[in-house]
Amino acid sequence: MAKRKLIPVFLPQGGCRQHCIYCNQKGITGETSLPSEYDLWDMIPKKTDETWELAYYGGTFTSLPRSVMLRYLEFGQKLRRKGRIGSIRISTHPAYLDQEKISLLRRYGVSTVELGVQSMDDFVLEKAGRDHGKGEIIHSITLLKDAGFTVGIQLMTGLPGQTPNSIFQGIRELLPLRPDMVRIYPLLVLEGTPLAEMWRHGIYEPQTLVDAVSLVGDMFAVFCHYGIPVIRMGLQPTEELNFDSNFLLDGPFHPSFGYLVKSYLKRKQMEMLLERHKGDVRFLAFRNDLPLLFGDKRSNLRFFEQERRCAVSEAMLSRGDIALAPFDKRERSNVLSILREKEFFALYLERLPYWSELCI
Structure with a gap:
C-alpha cells in the first residue's frame, strides 16, 4: 500500500448522533466548530500533488447533514481536479453507512474509509455508549470492501467491561474481513466526558501504562503476523492532550506510545534469542531498528544486563530481524543465531494464551 501524505481536517464530533462515554474531540483537537471552506483552503499546504490525501477526521462523516457532507466532498473534488491531491479519506461510524452513501463517496473520489469499530463485543459497545453492535461492523466492512475501498479500523483497549479474551475474540472475527490497516487507542480519561465522572466516583479505573503497552503489543503482533499494518498506536500529543493540561485526567498516555510498544516487542524477540545462548552477547540489527533494541x-539493555554483558550494533540485516553475536566487537561477524521478525511473530502468538486458546 503506497503511503500518502495526509492533510488532516478535523470535524470535532461532526455528525455524531450518540455521545460515547470517552469522547471529547473538541478538547483533543482544540477545535470547537466545523471548518468553513475558507478554513479548509487555509489548511492546504502551498505545494501539494497527487501523492497527498485529504483526510476528514474526528466525526461521523456519513452522518453529517447531506448539504454539509456534499460541501466537504466537493471541496476535495476541486483539489483532485487541480491535481493538488490524489484521493480523499474519511472516518465514520459503522451504523451510518449504506449502499447509497457508499456510492456517493465513490462518486466524489473517496478511496479510504476508517471505521470506529472500538470493540467487537456488544456488551462492551453498549457500556461505551456506542449505538451499534458487532453485526453493523461486519456489514459495513463487507459493503466497503465489496465496493473497492481501502478500509481502516480503529480499536480501543481499556473500555469498561472489556477483557483481553474479548479483544482477541474480536480480532479473530475481524481477520476474515481483511481490513487494510488498524489504529489502536488505549482509553484515556478526558475532562468533560461521562467517563471522567465514572473515574471520579471510582467506578472506572484506567489501564496502567505498562499493562496498555503489553496488551497493545500483543494485538500488534497478531495483526503483523496476518499481514495487516498497524498505522498508529496511542493518541498523538497536542497542546491540550498532555499531563500538563487539565484536560487529560488519567490513563496510559505517553507521547511516544507506539515506540514503547515496538520496543517492548523487540525485548521479547531478544529474549527468545537468548533462550538459545548463554553468556555475554551482542545483538545485531538494521540501523533504524537500533533505538527499539535499546529501549x-x-x-x-538494562534489563538484560542484570544477568550478562550486552551490546547492540548495526548490521546488514532486513528490517525487523535480530541476530546474536559474541560480545567482543571484533567477533561480531561470527553470527551465533538469527530470529527473523516473521518467525518471531509466529512464535510469539504460539505463546500468547488468549490467542492460542482461540485457535485450537
Whole structure:
C-alpha cells in the first residue's frame, strides 16, 4: 500500500448522533466548530500533488447533514481536479453507512474509509455508549470492501467491561474481513466526558501504562503476523492532550506510545534469542531498528544486563530481524543465531494464551 501524505481536517464530533462515554474531540483537537471552506483552503499546504490525501477526521462523516457532507466532498473534488491531491479519506461510524452513501463517496473520489469499530463485543459497545453492535461492523466492512475501498479500523483497549479474551475474540472475527490497516487507542480519561465522572466516583479505573503497552503489543503482533499494518498506536500529543493540561485526567498516555510498544516487542524477540545462548552477547540489527533494541532510556539493555554483558550494533540485516553475536566487537561477524521478525511473530502468538486458546 503506497503511503500518502495526509492533510488532516478535523470535524470535532461532526455528525455524531450518540455521545460515547470517552469522547471529547473538541478538547483533543482544540477545535470547537466545523471548518468553513475558507478554513479548509487555509489548511492546504502551498505545494501539494497527487501523492497527498485529504483526510476528514474526528466525526461521523456519513452522518453529517447531506448539504454539509456534499460541501466537504466537493471541496476535495476541486483539489483532485487541480491535481493538488490524489484521493480523499474519511472516518465514520459503522451504523451510518449504506449502499447509497457508499456510492456517493465513490462518486466524489473517496478511496479510504476508517471505521470506529472500538470493540467487537456488544456488551462492551453498549457500556461505551456506542449505538451499534458487532453485526453493523461486519456489514459495513463487507459493503466497503465489496465496493473497492481501502478500509481502516480503529480499536480501543481499556473500555469498561472489556477483557483481553474479548479483544482477541474480536480480532479473530475481524481477520476474515481483511481490513487494510488498524489504529489502536488505549482509553484515556478526558475532562468533560461521562467517563471522567465514572473515574471520579471510582467506578472506572484506567489501564496502567505498562499493562496498555503489553496488551497493545500483543494485538500488534497478531495483526503483523496476518499481514495487516498497524498505522498508529496511542493518541498523538497536542497542546491540550498532555499531563500538563487539565484536560487529560488519567490513563496510559505517553507521547511516544507506539515506540514503547515496538520496543517492548523487540525485548521479547531478544529474549527468545537468548533462550538459545548463554553468556555475554551482542545483538545485531538494521540501523533504524537500533533505538527499539535499546529501549526507552536504554531500558531493554538494562534489563538484560542484570544477568550478562550486552551490546547492540548495526548490521546488514532486513528490517525487523535480530541476530546474536559474541560480545567482543571484533567477533561480531561470527553470527551465533538469527530470529527473523516473521518467525518471531509466529512464535510469539504460539505463546500468547488468549490467542492460542482461540485457535485450537
